Amino acid sequence: xxxxxxxxxELRCDSKDNPWIYIGLIVVLLVxxxxxxxxxxxxxxxxxxxxxxxxxxxxxxxxxxWVGVTVDSYGQIYVTDAMDxxxxxxxxxxxxxxxxxxxxxxxxxxxxxxxxxxxxxxLFVTDQSLPGxxxxxxxxxxxxxxxxxxxxxxxxxxxxxxxxxxxxLINQSGSIHVYDHGGQLLKQIHYxxxxxxxxxxWVEIDFDSEDNLYLVYNFQDRIEKFDVNGGRLWSRSxxxxxxxxxxKVGPWEVPDKxxxxxxxxxxxxxxxxxxxxxxxxxxxxxxxxNPDGKLLTTFxxxxxxxxxxxxxxxxxxxxxxxxxxxxxxxIQWPKI
Amino acid sequence: xxxxxxxxxxxxxxWPPLNLDSLSTTKKLHHxxxxxxxxxxxxxxxxxxxxxxxxxxxxxxxxxxxxxxxLSFCHSIPPHILDEMAWxxxxxxxxxxxxxxxxxxxxxxxxxxGFINVHRIPxxxxxxxxxxxxxxxxxxTALIVFDNQARSISRCLFPLSKEESERIxxxxxxxxxx
Numbered sequence: 001x002x003x004x005x006x007x008x009x010e011l012r013c014d015s016k017d018n019p020w021i022y023i024g025l026i027v028v029l030l031v032x033x034x035x036x037x038x039x040x041x042x043x044x045x046x047x048x049x050x051x052x053x054x055x056x057x058x059x060x061x062x063x064x065x066w067v068g069v070t071v072d073s074y075g076q077i078y079v080t081d082a083m084d085x086x087x088x089x090x091x092x093x094x095x096x097x098x099x100x101x102x103x104x105x106x107x108x109x110x111x112x113x114x115x116x117x118x119x120x121x122x123l124f125v126t127d128q129s130l131p132g133x134x135x136x137x138x139x140x141x142x143x144x145x146x147x148x149x150x151x152x153x154x155x156x157x158x159x160x161x162x163x164x165x166x167x168x169l170i171n172q173s174g175s176i177h178v179y180d181h182g183g184q185l186l187k188q189i190h191y192x193x194x195x196x197x198x199x200x201x202w203v204e205i206d207f208d209s210e211d212n213l214y215l216v217y218n219f220q221d222r223i224e225k226f227d228v229n230g231g232r233l234w235s236r237s238x239x240x241x242x243x244x245x246x247x248k249v250g251p252w253e254v255p256d257k258x259x260x261x262x263x264x265x266x267x268x269x270x271x272x273x274x275x276x277x278x279x280x281x282x283x284x285x286x287x288x289x290n291p292d293g294k295l296l297t298t299f300x301x302x303x304x305x306x307x308x309x310x311x312x313x314x315x316x317x318x319x320x321x322x323x324x325x326x327x328x329x330x331i332q333w334p335k336i
Numbered sequence: 337x338x339x340x341x342x343x344x345x346x347x348x349x350x351w352p353p354l355n356l357d358s359l360s361t362t363k364k365l366h367h368x369x370x371x372x373x374x375x376x377x378x379x380x381x382x383x384x385x386x387x388x389x390x391x392x393x394x395x396x397x398x399x400x401x402x403x404x405x406x407l408s409f410c411h412s413i414p415p416h417i418l419d420e421m422a423w424x425x426x427x428x429x430x431x432x433x434x435x436x437x438x439x440x441x442x443x444x445x446x447x448x449x450g451f452i453n454v455h456r457i458p459x460x461x462x463x464x465x466x467x468x469x470x471x472x473x474x475x476x477t478a479l480i481v482f483d484n485q486a487r488s489i490s491r492c493l494f495p496l497s498k499e500e501s502e503r504i505x506x507x508x509x510x511x512x513x514x
Contacts, residue, residue, distance in 0.1 A: 058442040064450035065397070083397075083450045103454070112401055129401060322398060322443050 045297040046334060047288065049316065053328035055079075055094040058321065062096055063088070065323040068116030070123065071311035072138060078123055079326060080113035087113065087125060089140055100140040105130060108142035115152065119160040126152045133163070135181070147183040154204045158211070162186065166203055174201045176213070189230040191215060199254065200244075204262050208269045208291055216260035216273050219244055223260070223273065223293065236293045239278055257282075262307045266314045266331070270296065274308045302327070386489070386508055387482040390424040391473045392461065396494075397447045405495030406477055407455055412501070415458040417508065424461030427473035441465060481507060 055077065056063030064083030071077050075092030086101035087110075102109050112128035122143065123136040133146040133155065146163070153168035158178065165177045174197030178187040192201050203215040212233070213226040221241040225233040239259065246253045257277030264272050271289040279285035283304035288296045301308075305319035316329045396402035410418060428444055444463050452461065464470070472478060481490040481504060490507065492500045 058439070058446060061446075061450065064447055083447065084454050321439070322447070324443060324446050 047297050047299040048332045049299065049302070049329040050332055051302075051327055052315065052330050053092075053094050054320070055090055055326040055328075056321075056324050058324065063324050063326060066319070066326055067114050067306070067323070068125070069307070069309045069317050069326060070116050070118040071309065071315075071317065072118060073312055075311070075313070076138075077317075077326070077328075078116060078118065078138075080110075080116045080125060082113055083323075085110040085113060087116070087123070087136065087140055089138075098140045100136070100142070107145065108134065108136070110134075115155050117155055117157045117163075119157045121160055124155060124157065124163060126155055132183070133165075144181075146179065146181060148177075148179060150177070153202055156205055156207060158207065164189075164205060164207075164213075166205055168202065170197070170199050176205060189213065189226065191224065191226065191230075191232070199252075204260065206263045206265055206271075208265050208271075209267075210269075212291070214263055214265075214271060216263045218258050218260060218276075219255040221259050221278070223263075223289070225291070225293065234293050238273070238287060238289075238295065239275070241278055261305075264308055264310045266310045267312060268314075272308060272310060272316070274301075274305065385421060385484055387484075388418075388422040388504075388508070389480045389482065390422065390461070391469055391478045391480065392424055392426045393473050393477045394426060394429045394444060394447075396477050397451065403451075403477065403494070409479070409494075409496055409501055409504075410455075410457065412505070413508065419458045421508065422459040424457070424459060425464050425469050425473075426461055427464045427469045428467070479504065 056066070063079065064081055066079045067082050068080040069077065076097070077090040077092075077094070079088045079090070080086070081088060084101075085103040086099050088096060089098040091097050100108055101113065103111065105111065110125070110127050111130050113125055114128050115124075115126040117124045121137065123138065123140075124146075125134045125136065127134070128151075131151075132148050133152070135143040135146060137143055148165060150165070151168040153166040155166070156164045158164055161181050163179055165179060167175070167177060174190060174192030176189040176191065177185055178189070180186055191203070200217075200219045202218045204218065206214055208214065211228045213228075213230075215222075215224045215226070217223075221237040221239045221244075222235060223238060224235040227233055241259065244259070245256045247256045248254075259276055259278050260273055261276045261283065262274040266272065269291050271291070273287045273289065274283070275281075275285040275287060276283060281300045283306070284301040285298055286301060286308060287298050290296055301318050303318070303320040306323075307319070309317040310331075311317070314331055316331050318327055318329070319325070320327045390406065392403075392406070396406075410422075413422075426444060426448055428440055441463065448461060448463065451457070472480070475493055477494040479490075479492050479494065479496070480488050483489050490504060492504065496504075
């Protein structure tokens with residue numbers, strides 16, 4: 001067999017005989033170019049955060065321990081504050097407009113206000129120490145309480161009269177409950193496939209623009225996507241965690257660290273997942289995935305946060321100063 | 337060791353310019369019936385009272401229900417008794433090495449201010465700016481009862497059990513009726 005090496009003369013001669021070699025070479029070159037370009041784009045997808053607003057300073061009495069946040073289409077910010085048992089409303093510049101609540105178990109009162117989600121007309125507030133979900137209008141006027149008896153781990157609005165709830169019970173984890181405004185259970189979505197459920201199955205949830213359901217597990221390295229009928233579309237791990245360590249708390253063996261703390265979507269259906277104690281920067285690393293579960297990039301919040309929120313204009317909100325400050329950031333994606 | 341801690345605690349409490357950053361009222365610092373002599377071991381008290389020292393773990397401020405037991409206990413004691421007999425020390429979070437100490441202190445001050453106002457805490461709570469109480473707070477928010485000789489006679493962790501709560505209440509009320 002003749003060793004031709006890179007003999008351009010002979011190559012030209014061969015290719016003259018067979019034009020497919022030319023086409024093949026061009027295709028190979030194109031593939032190499034495109035894939036290397038894509039690879040370099042992914043590697044250089046460096047997202048930066050530009051702070052555009054800070055609500056609550058070290059000196060004022062605006063926020064003491066904010067927990068839940070949601071933002072309406074006017075940019076008005078609603079926050080639950082666990083320290084003073086309140087629900088607060090700020091304008092788009094961070095000026096306090098209204099405050100309601102107080103410690104108690106009556107209508108509009110709280111013992112441990114926590115999650116806050118929003119529909120077009122209403123705000124829904126959970127309380128760690130009280131059953132049900134309190135509903136307020138956007139002027140913070142109490143409307144009614146949705147009588148849900150289970151402790152609530154996470155909640156999302158499906159429509160103005162439907163909410164999805166994750167139970168925070170060991171024997172009822174593994175399913176998502178859909179309720180109407182009257183507290184009527186409409187549907188249950190089981191995501192643990194009949195396994196015996198445990199607190200390892202606790203999840204945070206969110207929906208994309210096509211109403212697909214996404215779960216991130218609090219105590220497992222697992223992210224999953226379900227279609228509107230509850231069929232699992234994909235499941236993946238992200239952090240390559242081999243084993244979740246546990247510790248003894250009273251009679252229970254509980255995981256020592258949270259894997260994922262929160263999941264939210266931007267308007268382009270990019271998924272943002274806040275990592276917990278297993279991340280390189282605990283409670284600060286945010287993983288961005290596309291709807292197929294492909295990791296697009298990772299960025300790091302300036303300070304640790306218990307949650308993240310993205311409004312309809314794709315501004316990101318997170319915690320600073322141990323909960324006395326709410327930061328709003330513009331997410332800056334590189335131009336491709 | 338425990339005795340030294342008790343002396344240390346009382347010494348610091350009775351000598352406010354030394355270390356602790358007080359956020360709540362300082363009236364008791366000036367109107368205290370206690371007297372301070374040259375050495376803590378020679379402190380003399382005017383009556384047979386018990387004294388309560390609440391060691392508050394800052395991390396419990398970050399947890400919505402962690403201080404409920406503390407609040408329930410405080411609200412079960414008549415405010416005038418608490419006002420005369422109780423002190424609190426807020427022990428700061430030791431884990432956050434990335435943050436400036438000044439910022440940590442300001443965060444603690446603000447949270448403490450909100451906490452005192454919302455819950456109408458009638459006794460002073462001081463911030464342990466020099467980490468003197470990190471050891472007693474290692475297990476979380478705690479209550480130490482001292483007798484009038486500055487001896488620690490009881491120590492309980494929050495949340496208190498019903499028995500612990502009743503025992504401490506009996507200790508306080510009996511002695512204050514003397």
